[in-house]
Amino acid sequence: MTTPPLQTATDAAATVADGALLVDVRSAQGRAAHGEIPGATLVDRDDLDALFGPADAPAISLDTPVVVVCGSPNGSGPVAEALARRGYAHVSHVDGGFPAWKDAGLPATDPAEAPAEPTDAPA
Template identity: 50%
Template sequence: MSVTDHDSTSKLDAHLVDPEGAHARVEQGALLVDVRRAVSRQNFGVVPGAEHVDKSEVDTRFADGDRSRPIVVFCGSVAGSGPVVEQLREFGYTDVVHIDGGFEAWKNSGLPTEELPAG
């Protein structure tokens, strides 16, 4: 791992929260954003109330948003959510975190999830 890679990883880790911390933020009004692909959502379930945003649409979906609103991002892993957190921070969002362990950690913590209907 190069120094640049390590710095990048440390930067992403600085914005990690555990599932319970993420849930507390959402309960206090943070926007919960699921950036997993549709197939992952269909196969593994969803978090009720989470807004699904395709990673390729982050720039357009958040171009005109309230940059002070807290946002919690999750994917299947931090490798998927971390770049989205950094992208939102580059857009000027000031309170953006992602879930350590992603959707699986949320689900394994006993927090609310549901299956999508087949089809």
Template identity: 50%
Template sequence: MQTDAIAPAGSRGIDEILAEARTRLARLDAAQAAAAQGDGALLVDIRPAAQRAAHGGIPGALIVERNVLEWRFDPRSDARLPVAGSYDLPVVVFCQEGYTSSLAAAALQDLGLHRATDLAGGFAAWQAAGLPVTA
């Protein structure tokens, strides 16, 4: 889709924002994410309910939809989850294909969760690797 709109000075396109976010992440492939989960990292599924219903899920993953993620993981937030009381919490965020999760993991890092990262390729990569999934 081409547009004739002129971008405001200093604005960045989503591709630039995504690339910058990923420079801060030590992204994990599916096998690394599974190993991290085995070592105590929290896998967080940020996909909408419709995607989870259509594609399945990862056993043991915590479901926190993207629109409330920061509130649920900010240790300073009154709306945080009980598990989210530490800035040292290892969190691996995933979405369906690994785009939104990069932005979400960078947002968690902005909150101070320095170990937050994402699953490269998302749930699709996990499934393609033959790792366990739920219906």
């Protein structure tokens, strides 16, 4: 098995525009704190069967291109590798994760939660 490649956010968006399934494996808290990608399929990284079905009976064709995004490649890489082990032949993940997607000016919602304000330390 080869390690699924990293794609720049812009290349990943083009892959999705060409019909790839965009899978966001960030937690609900991560999405609320940083924003979401409209149209992304949300998947619990610890329960891939919920979307993809069991490894021995895939619910989504193994020929389906899949792009995985997380907060960073450290989160998306293991999921992309798990999908490759299941037999998905066209899996990649986003270099820089969601922050890179947003920084590239690609579609993303604003955070649902306001970031915590820094507090002034006592003098």
